[in-house]
Structure formats: C-alpha cells, structure tokens
Amino acid sequence: MMASRGYDMTPTMYSPDGRIYQVEYAIETVKRGTLAIGIQAKDGVVIAVEEKARDLQVPESTQKIFQVDDHIGVAAAGYIPDARVQVDSARFFAQSNKLT
Structure with missing residues (x-):
C-alpha cells in the first residue's frame, strides 16, 4: 500500500518524492479492472464483458451490462x-x- 501522508487529496499535488498519488490510484484501478468490448454489425451489436469473481462473491451478483433506455x-x-x-x-x- 502506498503511504500518501495527505498528498493524495488532489490530482495536482505532488508528494515530496515527486509522485502524484491520485494518478497512481487511477492506474491501479485500471489494472484491477476487467475487459468490456462492443462490436457493431450490420444488423445489431454484440457486447461482451469479462467477469472475475472475487473471494466470497456470488458470481451472478456482478452485473456489467446495463440497459439505459x-x-x-x-x-x-x-x-x-x-x-x-x-x-x-x-x-x-x-x-x-x-x-x-
């Protein structure tokens, strides 16, 4: 875990050693994320997502495809x-x- 000591309050604040913790947090979140892809065809679209079930997590409980309208x-x-x-x-x- 990174020791920020208050230098993670804003994405424009550098730590004494020149790090920007908010950027590092964002990069770590992207690394832990999963894949989502959409393909447009002539007659419709195909949407696929990667699901990684964590320990103690019910796989069916993580919805990654949503209907907006x-x-x-x-x-x-x-x-x-x-x-x-x-x-x-x-x-x-x-x-x-x-x-x-």
Missing part, C-alpha cells in the same frame, strides 16, 4: 460502483430527453 446499452469495465453511478446518470438524461 430502449435503444441504449452500456458495458462496464473497471470499478463497477463508479459505472453504476454513470449508468444512473445516463438513465436520468435519457428520460429527460424522452420528456422533451
């Missing part, structure tokens, strides 16, 4: 709780667009 889907890679926030936001904007 009738015509919008999302495949998530990386930190799934962050993806859920983004999907909720996309659903809000999709519904707002439908109502206008």
